[in-house]
Amino acid sequence: xxxxxxxxxxxxxxxxxxxxxxxxxxxxxxxxxxxxxxxxxxxxxxxxxxxxxxxxxxxxxxxxxxxxxxxxxxxxxxxxxxxxxxxxxxxxxxxxxxxxxxxxxxxxxxxxxxxxxxxxxxxxxxxxxxxxxxxxxxxxxxxxxxxxxxxxxxxxxxxxxxxxxxxxxxxxxxxxxxxxxxxxxxxxxxxxxxxxxxxxxxxxxxxxxxxxxxxxxxxxxxxxxxxxxxxxxxxxxxxxxxxxxxxxxxxxxxxxxxxxxxxxxxxxxxxxxxxxxxxxxxxxxxxxxxxxxx
Amino acid sequence: xxxxxxxxxxxxxxxxxxxxxxxxxxxxxxxxxxxxxxxxxxxxxxxxxxxxxxxxxxxxxxxxxxxxxxxxxxxxxxxxxxxxxxxxxxxxxxxxxxxxxxxxxxxxxxxxxxxxxxxxxxxxxxxxxxxxxxxxxxxxxxxxxxxxxxxxxxxxxxxxxxxxxxxxxxxxxxxxxxxxxxxxxxxxxxxxxxxxxxxxxxxxxxxxxxxxxxxxxxxxxxxxxxxxxxxxxxxxxxxxxxxxxxxxxxxxxxxxxxxxxxxxxxxxxxxxxxxxxxxxxxxxxxxxxxxxxxxxxxxxxxxxxxxxxxxxxxxxxxxxxxxxxxxxxxxxxxxxxxxxxxxxxxxxxxxxxxxxxxxx
Amino acid sequence: xxxxxxxxxxxxxxxxxxxxxxxxxxxxxxxxxxxxxxxxxxxxxxxxxxxxxxxxxxxxxxxxxxxxxxxxxxxxxxxxxxxxxxxxxxxxxxxxxxxxxxxxxxxxxxxxxxxxxxxxxxxxxxxxxxxxxxxxxxxxxxxxxxxxxxxxxxxxxxxxxxxxxxxxxxxxxxxxxxxxxxxxxxxxxxxxxxxxxxxxxxxxxxxxxxxxxxxxxxxxxxxxxxxxxxxxxxxxxxxxxxxxxxxxxxxxxxxxxxxxxxxxxxxxx
Numbered sequence: 001x002x003x004x005x006x007x008x009x010x011x012x013x014x015x016x017x018x019x020x021x022x023x024x025x026x027x028x029x030x031x032x033x034x035x036x037x038x039x040x041x042x043x044x045x046x047x048x049x050x051x052x053x054x055x056x057x058x059x060x061x062x063x064x065x066x067x068x069x070x071x072x073x074x075x076x077x078x079x080x081x082x083x084x085x086x087x088x089x090x091x092x093x094x095x096x097x098x099x100x101x102x103x104x105x106x107x108x109x110x111x112x113x114x115x116x117x118x119x120x121x122x123x124x125x126x127x128x129x130x131x132x133x134x135x136x137x138x139x140x141x142x143x144x145x146x147x148x149x150x151x152x153x154x155x156x157x158x159x160x161x162x163x164x165x166x167x168x169x170x171x172x173x174x175x176x177x178x179x180x181x182x183x184x185x186x187x188x189x190x191x192x193x194x195x196x197x198x199x200x201x202x203x204x205x206x207x208x209x210x211x212x213x214x215x216x217x218x219x220x221x222x223x224x225x226x227x228x229x230x231x232x233x234x235x236x237x238x239x240x241x242x243x244x245x246x247x248x249x250x251x252x253x254x255x256x257x258x259x260x261x262x263x264x265x266x267x268x269x270x271x272x273x274x275x276x277x278x279x280x281x282x283x284x285x286x287x288x289x290x291x292x293x294x
Numbered sequence: 295x296x297x298x299x300x301x302x303x304x305x306x307x308x309x310x311x312x313x314x315x316x317x318x319x320x321x322x323x324x325x326x327x328x329x330x331x332x333x334x335x336x337x338x339x340x341x342x343x344x345x346x347x348x349x350x351x352x353x354x355x356x357x358x359x360x361x362x363x364x365x366x367x368x369x370x371x372x373x374x375x376x377x378x379x380x381x382x383x384x385x386x387x388x389x390x391x392x393x394x395x396x397x398x399x400x401x402x403x404x405x406x407x408x409x410x411x412x413x414x415x416x417x418x419x420x421x422x423x424x425x426x427x428x429x430x431x432x433x434x435x436x437x438x439x440x441x442x443x444x445x446x447x448x449x450x451x452x453x454x455x456x457x458x459x460x461x462x463x464x465x466x467x468x469x470x471x472x473x474x475x476x477x478x479x480x481x482x483x484x485x486x487x488x489x490x491x492x493x494x495x496x497x498x499x500x501x502x503x504x505x506x507x508x509x510x511x512x513x514x515x516x517x518x519x520x521x522x523x524x525x526x527x528x529x530x531x532x533x534x535x536x537x538x539x540x541x542x543x544x545x546x547x548x549x550x551x552x553x554x555x556x557x558x559x560x561x562x563x564x565x566x567x568x569x570x571x572x573x574x575x576x577x578x579x580x581x582x583x584x585x586x587x588x589x590x591x592x593x594x595x596x597x598x599x600x601x602x603x604x605x606x607x608x609x610x611x612x613x614x615x616x617x618x619x620x621x622x623x624x625x626x627x628x629x630x631x632x633x634x635x636x637x638x639x640x641x642x643x644x645x646x647x648x649x650x651x652x653x654x
Numbered sequence: 655x656x657x658x659x660x661x662x663x664x665x666x667x668x669x670x671x672x673x674x675x676x677x678x679x680x681x682x683x684x685x686x687x688x689x690x691x692x693x694x695x696x697x698x699x700x701x702x703x704x705x706x707x708x709x710x711x712x713x714x715x716x717x718x719x720x721x722x723x724x725x726x727x728x729x730x731x732x733x734x735x736x737x738x739x740x741x742x743x744x745x746x747x748x749x750x751x752x753x754x755x756x757x758x759x760x761x762x763x764x765x766x767x768x769x770x771x772x773x774x775x776x777x778x779x780x781x782x783x784x785x786x787x788x789x790x791x792x793x794x795x796x797x798x799x800x801x802x803x804x805x806x807x808x809x810x811x812x813x814x815x816x817x818x819x820x821x822x823x824x825x826x827x828x829x830x831x832x833x834x835x836x837x838x839x840x841x842x843x844x845x846x847x848x849x850x851x852x853x854x855x856x857x858x859x860x861x862x863x864x865x866x867x868x869x870x871x872x873x874x875x876x877x878x879x880x881x882x883x884x885x886x887x888x889x890x891x892x893x894x895x896x897x898x899x900x901x902x903x904x905x906x907x908x909x910x911x912x913x914x915x916x917x918x919x920x921x922x923x
Contacts, residue, residue: 017744024737024756024796031793032759035770042773096669099662113905115670118677120901122854124870125890128877129676132683139679173673223761231763233857238877248765255772255861268769272762348816368819381817385835394831395821446821 036272043266050259061266071250071267078246079274081161082229085168089225090218092169093176097217098210101184102192112181119174124234130167131239134158159241167235172228176221183217184210212289219286227275247271296359299324299482300345300450305354306506307340314340316506317354322484323498324359327476329485331493332503333529338486341503342452345484346375359449369398374443375452379459380435382427388414388438389423395446413445416475433464440472444479453485457492469496490530494518502526520563524651527576534582534622536575538650543568550575550650554617555593560650572653579625581647584611584639591642597622599639602631615641680894684887702888712889715872719853722784722868726791727799727848731841733792734799741800742807760797767794768861775862782864790858795848802847802908806840843908846900854897869893 018025043061046054065071100111118126133139134157141153156162187210195205211218233248240246247267254264300322307315315337322328330338343349345356347368355364363371374395383391389410396406414420417437427435436456443451456472457465473496476483487493493500494514501511502525510517510526521527524535541549541557548562552575566573588594600621601612609630612621624641687697706712737756741749759767767790775786814836818828856870863871873889876882 013744014746017740017746017749020736020740021752021756023733024800025752027733027793027796028755028758031771031789032767033755035774036766038774038777039766039770042777092669095662096666099659099666103659103662109909113902115673117898117901118673120850121677121894121897122856122870122873122890124854124856124873125680125893126676128873128886128890129679132679133676170673170676227761228763231765233765233860248763251765251769252861255769261773264769265773268766272766275763346816346820348819367824368816369822369824373820375817375820377813377817379811379813381811381813383814383817383832394818395823398822398827442817442821 039265040269042262043269045262047260047262053262061262062270064263065266065270071247074245074247074250075270075274077161078230078248078271079278081164081168081244081246082226084165085172085229086222086225088165088169089173089176090180090221093173093221094180097177097180097184101181101187102189108185112177115177116174119171123171126171127167127235127238130163130170131158134163134166134239158239159244161240161244163239163241164235164244164246167239168229168232171235172225175224179220179224180214180217183214183220187213215286215290219282222282223279226278230275231271296324297321298357299326299359300484301357302341302345303355303357305341305344305356306352307337307344307349308352313506315344315351318506318508319354320501320508320511322482324482325480327473327483327485327496327498329487329493329497329500330503331487331490331500331529332509333488336503337506338488338503339454340506342375342454342484342486345450346373346452347371372449373452374446374448374450375454376436376439376443376456378454378456380439380456382430382435382438382442384427386426387423388419388425388430391427391438392442392445394442399446409445413441416444416478417441432459433468436460436468440475444481448481450482450484453483455487456485457487457489465492472496494530502529504529521576521649521651522564524574524576524653527649527651531578532623532625533576533578536577536618538573538575539571540566540568540573540650548650552648553619554615555595558592558645558648560645560648562650564651566650566652574651574653576649576651577643577647579610579623580608581643582622582624583642584613584624584626584629585642586634586639588640589642592645594640594642597639597641599634599637604631611639613639613641677894680887681891684884684891686884686887702884703892705885706888706892709885711867712869712872715867715869718784718863718866719869722788722791723849723852725788726795726852727845730792730795730848731799731803731844734796734803734844735837735841737796738800738803738807742804742810743812756800757797759793764794764857765861768858771858772861782862783866784863784868786862787859787868790862791852791855794855794858795851798851799844799848802844803837803840806837806843806908810836839907843904846904846907850897850900850904854893 041057044057044059046056046058046060048054096115100108100115104111131138135141136153136155136158138158140157141150144150145153157166191209191213192205195209196202200208230246231248232246233252236244236246236249237252240249248271251264251267251271254260254267298321300320302318302320302322305315305318306313318337318341330341332338340349344351347363347366347370351364355362357363358372383394386394392410392413393406396409401409410423411420414422417440419434419437419441422430422434422438427438430438436459439456453472457468460468469492472483485493485497494517497514499511499513500517502509502517504525510522512520517526517530521530527533528535536555537553539551541551543549543562544559546561547559548566548568549557550560550573551557560575583589583591584597595615595617597613597615599611599613603610603612608625608627611624611626611629613624615622622641683695684702685698685700686695687699687701740746741753771786771790771793772782775782780786810833814832815828818832819825823831854870855868856874859868859871860874867875873886876886876889
């Protein structure tokens with residue numbers, strides 16, 4: 001009998017793998033998949049009153065969402081802000097990765113560790129710190145006023161979309177840095193040298209050789225920044241004001257003060273769908289771009 | 295002595311749609327130094343791992359000393375393996391590495407100590423007990439791996455290209471040491487290598503493998519002198535292949551027409567069909583002779599030297615011979631690259647050094 | 655790889671400044687004797703730090719965060735260890751899907767996770783509190799611990815495990831005598847980093863703690879009040895120092911005994 005089971009177990013790598021994998025899969029299914037399925041079905045209900053929920057299935061919540069100007073605006077704004085943050089973070093972080101990948105010879109690890117260290121501190125604290133820096137009585141304004149450069153504080157720096165974008169560009173920089181660095185590091189410097197040797201200018205070498213080869217890292221960075229940013233709550237809540245408010249703030253309200261769980265669930269589902277769609281589009285575009293490369 | 299100490303019966307191992315080992319059957323004798331030889335991907339390592347228990351056969355079974363071990367996990371088999379990269383535990387010193395497998399044998403502490411001491415002296419590593427893996431050279435690690443496996447006194451020792459990472463001189467020394475060691479302890483060795491010189495010099499018998507199948511299983515002399523097919527002929531030592539066609543058969547001999555050379559009577563060891571063009575003749579470079587004057591051998595041809603490779607102990611000549619449309623390799627210990635002015639020479643071969651093989 | 659590029663170097667250093675300055679301001683201003691964070695500094699004081707000893711709510715929140723953090727990190731690291739072994743060691747059908755599935759909590763906006771767990775928890779009739787937070791944190795930390803452990807296991811020489819089996823040890827023996835000792839630095843690193851992630855995590859706690867605050871929740875509450883500002887700064891500064899220390903320790907451990915330091919840092923996508 002034992003021999004029989006031994007044979008089966010020994011024969012199948014699949015069995016061994018899934019035995020090891022089962023706790024993780026169970027966790028994900030019970031703590032994520034099932035709740036999300038429930039959330040999805042909740043988005044089909046109606047909040048009749050403070051305590052009562054009507055459990056008949058309806059798509060009305062989704063119609064409600066798209067009819068509410070505010071919600072649609074917030075969705076678009078969230079996407080817009082995320083897009084901006086992604087772009088700016090990428091552009092500002094790229095040169096740094098480039099430098100470390102190609103110009104640092106010793107202790108590359110040290111540079112990377114130092115670069116990513118700030119991001120291990122609490123996100124909440126970092127956002128708070130930006131609040132201090134950008135505020136009307138904050139570091140930037142008080143220094144500029146004291147130095148005589150300004151007579152009045154710059155108000156657009158706080159409680160605005162600008163504040164949100166600046167803070168988020170800082171918040172997600174590390175996540176952009178790592179995949180970018182990894183793909184840049186893989187590029188053989190001799191490609192670049194060959195390009196110069198063949199007469200291309202520095203810029204041409206970058207645009208035609210380096211950048212395309214770093215695309216996988218760029219795409220990775222894009223997804224890593226974009227996805228969490230769309231759903232960010234803390235930054236808009238602490239320093240977005242009205243102008244910088246994003247969809248998650250509204251979702252939180254639906255689960256809190258406003259108490260309309262179904263609508264909140266629907267909004268969350270819509271946010272998730274948007275994120276998934278954009279991921280799929282970006283992945284497919286990447287595939288086509290990288291196919292042309294290889 | 296048990297002539298089928300290890301029985302490998304119709305063993306196959308498939309990985310997805312790749313047949314790594316394809317219906318192989320072998321019987322290995324007790325106390326034999328048996329080698330599995332072949333290029334990478336031929337299945338030799340897979341076969342070894344099947345013996346060790348790290349792979350489970352798709353079909354077939356394995357017996358050692360009469361017991362069916364097919365379903366046994368590696369820790370329950372009477373085999374021990376010396377790994378290609380030695381697999382010395384980095385967190386244990388040499389002594390603890392060697393003792394590692396003795397825990398489960400239920401020996402007393404005194405016995406364990408004695409065994410460890412003995413095996414360390416047989417691999418000439420006395421005094422190295424406290425060292426760790428990163429304080430040892432490649433050759434020393436290899437000996438620790440050997441000691442660790444031998445100390446358990448297995449019925450069969452499996453060696454997976456153990457000398458591959460060593461430099462040439464060390465490798466040659468170790469080859470001799472392993473051979474001597476094996477003869478002294480008398481354990482059956484199954485040795486995997488891609489180096490045909492190594493296999494031929496160390497083994498009692500060699501199984502040449504390719505594409506998951508055994509191409510030929512013989513003692514080293516036979517492999518060299520009488521290869522049974524093109525693969526073995528090409529793999530073991532060097533050879534020249536000549537286009538040929540068989541004509542009529544004549545008892546033990548057969549008439550063969552060799553490109554550009556004419557018709558000759560060759561010994562037909564492999565029972566090759568008559569009137570076939572699916573054949574080839576093979577002649578080894580060292581059995582041919584290069585000379586400045588015509589010789590009286592069976593075949594002697596005018597030739598022109600295209601290239602030479604001076605190897606110190608011998609020289610290889612790459613020649614164009616009259617009538618043959620490819621470059622022929624002849625090796626000589628007599629002449630060297632300085633010997634022939636204006637590259638003109640004669641090459642000679644003897645009929646009994648020409649092998650007839652099927653074009654697979 | 656020959657010339658130096660000073661423009662890039664300067665830019666890089668400036669960028670470093672951009673990254674570090676906001677983080678460094680907290681400790682700087684925590685010693686400031688004023689309620690506003692402006693230059694010039696008013697005066698040096700440690701009163702904001704001394705204050706922390708007396709705040710009972712702070713202590714409660716700290717203790718809650720530690721409890722949640724320890725449980726979440728231990729459970730997620732254990733689960734991740736087995737999962738990492740499966741991915742690093744075996745090729746099996748459904749590998750990519752399983753991998754994607756387990757990495758999912760990492761790849762979607764956290765708020766969606768928070769909302770989903772909230773919905774099911776409340777509808778199952780359970781009260782909000784530290785338990786759902788712990789579950790959420792475990793879910794969130796697992797993919798992360800798994801990444802660390804996969805990198806560690808992939809750098810591990812499997813023939814060591816085979817050698818152990820060959821020498822007579824069964825699977826459990828092999829794990830305890832060979833694999834575990836060699837994985838240990840990686841495991842500790844994963845534990846520490848998961849703990850930090852849980853310790854600092856806000857959104858899941860925000861939605862799921864109800865009235866039992868974790869430390870980030872406590873800080874959130876304090877951030878609303880201007881007078882409490884310095885208090886938050888002091889607390890923040892302490893947290894920053896603490897987490898930095900633990901992270902450095904974890905990163906060092908992660909590379910102990912491994913040659914391939916560079917590969918370890920790659921986040922595989």
